[in-house]
Amino acid sequence: MSFYVTTPIYYVNGEPHLGHAYSTMAADILARHQRRMGEDVFFLTGTDEHGEPVSQAAERQGMTPQQLVDRNAPRFRDMVARVDATNDFFIRTTDRGHIERVQEVITRIRENGYVYEGTYEGWYCPRCADFKFENELGPGNTCPVHEIELVREKEENWFFQLSAFQERLEELYERRPGFVKPDFRRNEALAFIRQGLRDVSLSRPKLEWGVPLPWAPDQVMYVWFDALLNYYTALGYAREGEDLTARYWPATWHIIAKDILKFHTVYWPAFLMAADLEPPQSVYVHGYLLMGEKKMSKSLGNVLDPFEVIDRFGADALRFYCFREVRFGQDGSISTPGFEARYESELANDFGNLASRTLAMVDRYRNAVVPDPPGGDAAPAAGDAALSAGTVAPAAGRGDPALADDPALAGLPARVCALLDEAELTEALDEIWTAVRRLNRYVEETRPWELAKSEEAADAERLDSALYSLTEGLRVVTLLLVPYLPQSTERLLGALAEPSRAPADFGSRGGGQRIERLPPLFPKIEAATPAD
Numbered sequence: 001m002s003f004y005v006t007t008p009i010y011y012v013n014g015e016p017h018l019g020h021a022y023s024t025m026a027a028d029i030l031a032r033h034q035r036r037m038g039e040d041v042f043f044l045t046g047t048d049e050h051g052e053p054v055s056q057a058a059e060r061q062g063m064t065p066q067q068l069v070d071r072n073a074p075r076f077r078d079m080v081a082r083v084d085a086t087n088d089f090f091i092r093t094t095d096r097g098h099i100e101r102v103q104e105v106i107t108r109i110r111e112n113g114y115v116y117e118g119t120y121e122g123w124y125c126p127r128c129a130d131f132k133f134e135n136e137l138g139p140g141n142t143c144p145v146h147e148i149e150l151v152r153e154k155e156e157n158w159f160f161q162l163s164a165f166q167e168r169l170e171e172l173y174e175r176r177p178g179f180v181k182p183d184f185r186r187n188e189a190l191a192f193i194r195q196g197l198r199d200v201s202l203s204r205p206k207l208e209w210g211v212p213l214p215w216a217p218d219q220v221m222y223v224w225f226d227a228l229l230n231y232y233t234a235l236g237y238a239r240e241g242e243d244l245t246a247r248y249w250p251a252t253w254h255i256i257a258k259d260i261l262k263f264h265t266v267y268w269p270a271f272l273m274a275a276d277l278e279p280p281q282s283v284y285v286h287g288y289l290l291m292g293e294k295k296m297s298k299s300l301g302n303v304l305d306p307f308e309v310i311d312r313f314g315a316d317a318l319r320f321y322c323f324r325e326v327r328f329g330q331d332g333s334i335s336t337p338g339f340e341a342r343y344e345s346e347l348a349n350d351f352g353n354l355a356s357r358t359l360a361m362v363d364r365y366r367n368a369v370v371p372d373p374p375g376g377d378a379a380p381a382a383g384d385a386a387l388s389a390g391t392v393a394p395a396a397g398r399g400d401p402a403l404a405d406d407p408a409l410a411g412l413p414a415r416v417c418a419l420l421d422e423a424e425l426t427e428a429l430d431e432i433w434t435a436v437r438r439l440n441r442y443v444e445e446t447r448p449w450e451l452a453k454s455e456e457a458a459d460a461e462r463l464d465s466a467l468y469s470l471t472e473g474l475r476v477v478t479l480l481l482v483p484y485l486p487q488s489t490e491r492l493l494g495a496l497a498e499p500s501r502a503p504a505d506f507g508s509r510g511g512g513q514r515i516e517r518l519p520p521l522f523p524k525i526e527a528a529t530p531a532d
């Protein structure tokens, strides 16, 4: 099966900030998850480089728009690499391949009869690059997003006949209840459609920086249609000499935030239908990361720099924090003290300690060799089978039923994978964390250090069982955490002598493998920042 996930393409006239990193990390977690399930994955991100804000910024800085975008696009590419995203391509809307395909699609839409010439008058926000309806305006004709006064614009241009798609969009929403997630966002999109759709302008006459309309090259395409098409055009030229469209289209997930809901859940599917193309399978609309009460954004000037956070805590910690602290799909506040608290209590203490104490005990009490599960490989226990995903190889080992049958661990891989298939990034992480904490409690309950002192044969067997079960539990939670914590789990899986990656093997292993001890996966904050 193929799996295609995208992020928004970011406006190249600003600096990349944590909001951009957030959507990129979310899409990356989904891409890594599907790859480790053995799927054929394509992951796209990139930059939105046309439109008025870019040409205005270039003019202010005394350079051409092309110079400005060539200077800024690498900053976004760098952000993507720094958060450890494994994108398969980075699209820029100034790519030749993109421009040619945009012109092909728009020509088809015109041939299909959905484009006409007319006059447009309305309130225009240059930062949103969007005309606002009267009922969308803030007090005093302001933009509700950017809190700036809007200008009334009147212009001759070409229109896209969005109104022709009202019924087909309603049908699409009816037929595919999961088209937009979470549900409350689906309801919002559907309410917008049911209000009645008006045609939208397809081109801007006063701008030069954009994709020229093939039949009227004095006008450039409205930047939103140019930008939305990136999800489709990239597949045509991302691999030289190969067209990936049939392999990956329609996209499985578009990951976006709520600010661009209307474009992705109303305009975009209609635009695709107008070109006889399939709409995407689903759009996940996440919330805003807030600093205090406000949306974090460049124009509001309250940006948290992801690069600083990564320098200080590492990319894994940032990836973990964002999806643990803020429920994916909802708005939520983030802060530096919040980072520090979660880092210490959850990464360093819960997970880091579980890993180091498990490795240390196997090393000390069993010469670094994971004991065989009591009873050998022959007869898998019911609880042990429940620990596996259900779709994977039959269980080989036989762990302590006190752990394997515990609701926190029984069936865990299947539950986590099902949540990740639905892009429920926070719920999946909650499940894993409950298991991490259960494993730590298991150490306290079994007290291996006391069993190790005993001369009794039964205690030696208990110690084998406890160490086997603990190592096996740690191996499973580590495999499950791979998409969130790619660097530290790679080190830990190496130390656990776990060979499986894609597909990950959640079915339980026997014993006999030699482990290695590791320095702390998440060093104390003071130690991580000697310069402070």
Ligand code: ME8
Pocket (backbone or CB within 6 Å): 007, 008, 009, 010, 011, 012, 018, 019, 020, 022, 023, 048, 227, 228, 229, 230, 255, 256, 257, 258, 259, 260, 287, 288, 289, 290, 295, 296, 297
């Ligand atoms: O809108 N919290 O680009 P953009 C969470 N080019 N996510 C945030 C965020 C925040 N505080 N701030 C930004 C555009 N984002 C268009 C998109 S797509 C065809 C064209 C993320 O640079 C979030 O994904 O303004 C949001 O939708 C996106 O950045 C907007 O990025």
